[in-house]
Amino acid sequence: MSDAIYIRRLKYGDTMNIIFFGPPGAGKGTQADLVSKKLEIPTISTGAIIRNALKNRTKMGLEAKKYTESGALVPDDIVIGIIEERLSDSDCKNGFILDGFPRTVPQAEALERMGIRIDVVLSIELSDEVIVERMSGRRVCPSCAASYHIKYNPPTDGKKCDKCGAELTIRKDDDPAVVKSRLDVYHNETEPLEDYYRKKGILKTVQSQDKVEDTTALTFAALGIEVAV
Numbered sequence: 330m331s332d333a334i335y336i337r338r339l340k341y342g343d344t345m346n347i348i349f350f351g352p353p354g355a356g357k358g359t360q361a362d363l364v365s366k367k368l369e370i371p372t373i374s375t376g377a378i379i380r381n382a383l384k385n386r387t388k389m390g391l392e393a394k395k396y397t398e399s400g401a402l403v404p405d406d407i408v409i410g411i412i413e414e415r416l417s418d419s420d421c422k423n424g425f426i427l428d429g430f431p432r433t434v435p436q437a438e439a440l441e442r443m444g445i446r447i448d449v450v451l452s453i454e455l456s457d458e459v460i461v462e463r464m465s466g467r468r469v470c471p472s473c474a475a476s477y478h479i480k481y482n483p484p485t486d487g488k489k490c491d492k493c494g495a496e497l498t499i500r501k502d503d504d505p506a507v508v509k510s511r512l513d514v515y516h517n518e519t520e521p522l523e524d525y526y527r528k529k530g531i532l533k534t535v536q537s538q539d540k541v542e543d544t545t546a547l548t549f550a551a552l553g554i555e556v557a558v
């Protein structure tokens with residue numbers, strides 16, 4: 330067993346099941362990846378799973394495409410199925426981070442019915458204006474799914490992925506008109522979950538900062554993770 334795991338277990342108990350919550354563009358994925366590395370638990374992103382299915386032209390991917398490209402949510406039964414299957418994998422037994430799920434109250438209820446315990450829901454907050462600005466600058470790696478921003482988190486050479494060298498692309502659903510409809514969907518269907526989890530007493534909020542590392546500091550503090558290495 331590595332030291333890192335030993336220290337974490339002493340501090341946090343055996344597992345930590347976390348939900349990252351917040352509007353599109355708040356930086357959930359970026360923060361989830363950092364926490365994932367620090368705690369050595371997997372991040373499960375329904376958005377990434379769906380994009381991957383689309384890339385591989387699976388039946389689920391082609392079905393989901395109809396919704397994602399217009400900024401709509403993929404039907405609950407599809408994403409609930411994805412999550413149920415993924416959470417049964419053995420790498421989730423020491424904890425996990427959910428990024429982009431649940432996104433509706435029925436999805437949260439389904440998670441409860443599966444008997445999945447959630448320890449903390451971390452909500453990253455951000456205004457609609459800033460979201461629009463951020464999404465217009467977002468670039469993603471089509472190969473390894475790493476995410477960048479031309480202003481806030483640029484790749485070293487400007488155009489290529491730092492992790493795998495692939496040419497970065499703009500996601501179709503980051504188009505301004507699609508962003509607008511994703512925000513509407515967020516306010517109508519996803520935001521009610523904040524109250525759902527607040528009532529359960531497990532909601533923590535942080536304000537998204539301009540610099541990734543500043544948001545990370547707040548995120549780690551909210552989760553009780555020590556930043557010093």
Ligand code: ADP
Pocket residue numbers: 352353354357375376377379396397398400401402403404405408428429430431432433436502511
């Ligand atoms: P972001 O966090 O930037 O909004 P994601 O990568 O999480 O985007 O998701 C991209 C798209 O995938 C969403 O706009 C939606 O169509 C679909 N999707 C992802 N997760 C869910 C979910 N839990 N329920 C329904 N649709 C989802």
Ligand code: ZN
Pocket residue numbers: 470471472473474475490491492493494495
């Ligand atoms: Zn890459």
